[in-house]
Amino acid sequence: MKEQQDEWLAGRNAVTEALRSSQSVQKVWVAEGVKKASIHEITQKAKEQNIVVNFVPKQKVDTLVGHKNHQGIIASIAAHNYSDMETLFQRAEAKGTAPFFILLDGIEDPQNLGSILRSADAAGADGVIIPKRGASGLTSTVAKASAGAIAHVPVVKVTNMARTIAELKERGLWMIGSDAKGDGDFKQLDASMPLGLIIGSEGKGMSRLVKESCDFLYSIPLMGQVTSLNAAVAGSLFMYEVQRKRS
Structure with missing residues (x-):
């Protein structure tokens, strides 16, 4: 996966303070050859917070941050803060509607994530849930692609999507998945229920565990020669079908 245009922190002190504070650190990169003892606190805190630490050649670090003044360690941080699950439930309660959450199973393209946030805002979804690993986070590229929606749609980042789905089902949500x-x-989906709409990754679709967690699997009829739709487009069709039936 190509690294996205995140915002960067360079140097041991800057990365350490980010991990100590509430800043949303996405990933940490360490140049090969850096003494592990000198970055022990950083790697330990990253592990505690389930943040990926990548050990890469120094040239890779130079390229990512755009300069060489980084002491062999950099971190990418989210362009916007993440929310929590209770906020999503509170939004639904405030509107007096059944919860409607969007769960993204590994959307890697920031343009797609931005488009999904834009559609989620327009269709009245209560929030979006993304995994910590193997997916795009809230980068500046995502913010631009969302056309401002990133400021209005709460995004929750979770460690384990399958476990999160199980917890949401215990709280009354029914899971519907987009699957070819x-x-x-x-168009047959029941929008009156508390819903979690799961959109799989580009190309691979939903992972096995996530797919097995769905209560219903729906497809979008395709009349042409292509066998699938872009993840953001498919998600938008589902979101607007829920909105149409709830209106």
Whole structure:
């Protein structure tokens, strides 16, 4: 996966303070050859917070941050702060509607994530849930692609998507998944229930565990020669179908 245009922190002190504070650190990169003893606190705190630490050649670090004044360690931070799950439930309660959450199973393209946030805002979704690993975070590229929606749609980052889905189902949500081999047409979905809409990654779709967690799998009829739609486009169709039926 190509690294996104995140905001960068360079140097041991800057990265250490970011991990100590509430800043949303996405990933940490360490140049090969840096003494592990000198970055022990950083790697330990990153591990405690389930933040990925990548050990890469020094040239890679130079390229990512754009200069060589980094002491062999840099971190990418989110362009916007993340929210928590309770905020999503509170938004639904305030509107007096059944919860409607969007769960993204590994959307890597920041343009797609930005587009999904834009659609989520327009369709009245209560928030978006993304995984910590293997997916785009809230980068500046995502913010631009969202056309401002990133400021209005709360995004929750979770460690384990399958476990999160199980917890949401315990709280009354029904999970519907977008899948090319789904049993029914997406227009058949019941929008009156508390819903979690799961959108799989570009190309691979949903992971096995996530797919097995779905209560319903729906497909979008395709009349042409292509076999699938862009993840953001498919997600938008589902979101607006929920909005249409709830209006």
